Amino acid sequence: MADLPQYAGSDSAMRVALRWGLYLMLAVFAAFYLLPLFVMVTTSVKSLDEIRSAGLIGLPRDITLEPWQYAWSQACIGVQCEGIAPFFWNSVRMAVPAVVLSTLLGALNGYALTKWKFKGSNIVFAMLLFGCFIPFQVVILPMARTLGILGLSNTVTGLVMVHVVYGMAFTTLFFRNYYVSIPDELVKAATIDGAGFFTIFTRIMLPLSPPIIVVCVIWQFTQIWNDFLFGVSFASNTGSPLTVALNNLVNTSTGVKQYNVDMAAALICALPTLLIYVLAGKYFVRGLTAGSVKG
Amino acid sequence: MSVIADAGLVAARPSLREALQARVSQIVVAPSFALVLFFVYGFIFWTIYVSFSESRMLPNYTWAGIDRYVQLWNTPRWHTAITNLFLFGGSFIALCMAIGLALAVMLDQRIRAEGALRTIYLYPMALSFIVSGTAWKWILNPGTGLEAYFKSLGWDVSIGWLTDSQMAIWCLVLAAVWQSSGFVMALFLAGLRGVDQEIVKAAYLDGATLPKIYMRIIIPSIRPVFLSALVVLAHLAIKSFDLVKALTNGGPGTSTDLPATFMHNFTFERNQLGIGAASAVMMLCTVMAVIVPYLYSELRGAKRG
Numbered sequence: 001m002a003d004l005p006q007y008a009g010s011d012s013a014m015r016v017a018l019r020w021g022l023y024l025m026l027a028v029f030a031a032f033y034l035l036p037l038f039v040m041v042t043t044s045v046k047s048l049d050e051i052r053s054a055g056l057i058g059l060p061r062d063i064t065l066e067p068w069q070y071a072w073s074q075a076c077i078g079v080q081c082e083g084i085a086p087f088f089w090n091s092v093r094m095a096v097p098a099v100v101l102s103t104l105l106g107a108l109n110g111y112a113l114t115k116w117k118f119k120g121s122n123i124v125f126a127m128l129l130f131g132c133f134i135p136f137q138v139v140i141l142p143m144a145r146t147l148g149i150l151g152l153s154n155t156v157t158g159l160v161m162v163h164v165v166y167g168m169a170f171t172t173l174f175f176r177n178y179y180v181s182i183p184d185e186l187v188k189a190a191t192i193d194g195a196g197f198f199t200i201f202t203r204i205m206l207p208l209s210p211p212i213i214v215v216c217v218i219w220q221f222t223q224i225w226n227d228f229l230f231g232v233s234f235a236s237n238t239g240s241p242l243t244v245a246l247n248n249l250v251n252t253s254t255g256v257k258q259y260n261v262d263m264a265a266a267l268i269c270a271l272p273t274l275l276i277y278v279l280a281g282k283y284f285v286r287g288l289t290a291g292s293v294k295g
Numbered sequence: 296m297s298v299i300a301d302a303g304l305v306a307a308r309p310s311l312r313e314a315l316q317a318r319v320s321q322i323v324v325a326p327s328f329a330l331v332l333f334f335v336y337g338f339i340f341w342t343i344y345v346s347f348s349e350s351r352m353l354p355n356y357t358w359a360g361i362d363r364y365v366q367l368w369n370t371p372r373w374h375t376a377i378t379n380l381f382l383f384g385g386s387f388i389a390l391c392m393a394i395g396l397a398l399a400v401m402l403d404q405r406i407r408a409e410g411a412l413r414t415i416y417l418y419p420m421a422l423s424f425i426v427s428g429t430a431w432k433w434i435l436n437p438g439t440g441l442e443a444y445f446k447s448l449g450w451d452v453s454i455g456w457l458t459d460s461q462m463a464i465w466c467l468v469l470a471a472v473w474q475s476s477g478f479v480m481a482l483f484l485a486g487l488r489g490v491d492q493e494i495v496k497a498a499y500l501d502g503a504t505l506p507k508i509y510m511r512i513i514i515p516s517i518r519p520v521f522l523s524a525l526v527v528l529a530h531l532a533i534k535s536f537d538l539v540k541a542l543t544n545g546g547p548g549t550s551t552d553l554p555a556t557f558m559h560n561f562t563f564e565r566n567q568l569g570i571g572a573a574s575a576v577m578m579l580c581t582v583m584a585v586i587v588p589y590l591y592s593e594l595r596g597a598k599r600g
Binding site: 023030033034035037052056105109113118121127130131135137140141144169222225226246251269270278285 | 338
């Protein structure tokens with residue numbers, strides 16, 4: 001479509017008006033998408049008094065970082081009044097190992113299933129892929145019991161395991177689709193030279209993989225960091241991830257409602273993934289389309 | 296065509312080492328496969344079994360036939376959840392598609408600052424539904440949010456939707472559309488950019504107007520994107536849980552319950568495992584009803600192509 005306007009004959013007033021209308025519409029939508037972020041940021045740096053008097057919209061008169069400090073280290077989540085910091089670190093301790101492990105497993109599986117096909121490998125892949133589509137409600141009940149039996153209820157370790165198991169379908173899919181496009185001749189040549197399964201993986205495949213590793217890590221990190229269902233089902237206590245703590249903080253009905261603290265906490269929860277989106281948006285979108293359209 | 300077989304041909308005689316190499320692949324995949332067999336297939340089977348059992352507080356493996364399903368479908372709250380799913384899902388999908396397509400077409404007109412606009416439209420997708428639920432809850436709060444702001448301007452509008460059991464479901468739609476429509480835009484934009492420019496030019500030289508070119512040529516040629524977007528959005532809608540929890544928590548009353556929150560409530564709060572399992576199985580069936588035909592058509596298409 002990008003070439004069309006050059007065929008458009010003489011530019012009339014009509015065309016100019018249309019152009020302006022177009023930009024106006026785009027700007028209105030941009031405002032719609034930005035509104036919640038704007039409101040969150042401004043609310044989080046206002047004092048409670050100012051919120052009560054000035055309301056929702058409007059720039060803060062005096063910027064205060066107190067709500068951020070309060071949310072980080074003092075706000076009460078349930079009976080514990082140490083802020084959301086411990087839960088932030090829970091999320092970090094959950095997401096980092098889960099992302100690393102599921103990416104590694106996905107790379108190995110994707111490599112094995114494309115470059116070393118065996119009888120039934122396509123069926124194995126199809127069965128792995130099924131995990132992408134199930135609504136997790138259908139597994140949380142037995143999972144909760146299994147974690148209980150293993151003594152992993154309400155632990156970060158338990159959540160890491162859950163995320164690795166259910167993230168694997170996606171990571172395998174990512175790597176499988178990527179490795180399919182790498183010529184088999186490369187592997188064949190290396191085999192003739194005497195290289196084995198793991199040598200080829202570390203010397204040939206991995207050096208070719210950075211683009212898909214970035215996509216996979218971003219996708220997995222966003223999914224795991226933003227997860228709520230597993231967190232609230234398996235770890236609703238001190239082992240909670242940040243999303244669960246944030247929800248508890250916001251929906252608590254005791255005491256004065258500190259909207260500015262809620263917003264600061266929400267922003268702290270959003271910052272890691274937002275940062276990744278801003279820094280590596282291209283890869284983020286690629287993962288989103290690949291992960292959602294499922295190849 | 297397998298790599299291993301070819302390597303064997305070159306080496307003239309398949310050696311023990313090669314036979315082992317062929318096994319390595321299976322050994323590497325085996326643990327993942329075992330995990331999936333247990334945690335996906337085993338668990339689904341377990342849930343299905345529990346849904347046909349006497350389970351209440353604790354799993355009870357006595358066979359009860361379809362009793363739990365009868366109980367489920369006799370629960371008014373489940374009917375609310377299903378009705379809401381259709382209301383929410385239907386409008387969520389329709390609005391996301393409409394806005395996504397409109398934005399994609401507008402962005403496709405050689406727009407200045409297209410990159411920046413795209414970034415703005417898509418960033419909500421990076422956020423947790425809990426974060427966006429928190430933000431919208433604050434904006435839609437009648438006492439402090441937009442309504443209070445409009446009143447301070449002297450406009451007497453009422454947008455106390457969150458506390459109105461008829462309107463609360465539309466708050467969910469609003470927040471969900473806000474979060475996901477940018478993503479649909481990205482899908483459509485990628486589709487539009489893939490359209491053959493020669494055909495478009497030819498149509499233009501034949502005197503077709505821009506709206507006509509879009510309606511007759513471009514949009515029909517990106518039909519597969521509509522299908523993908525539809526499937527992704529339906530999947531999102533059926534699984535919606537976080538947003539409801541953060542924005543309305545199913546309320547006021549049970550007016551914004553969706554199957555996912557229903558399932559969670561019955562399983563973890565009311566200790567009705569059997570009914571919870573039955574509702575989870577219904578959700579699985581719904582997702583499968585959307586996904587299986589899609590995958591079937593995709594795979595058939597891949598074979599033909």
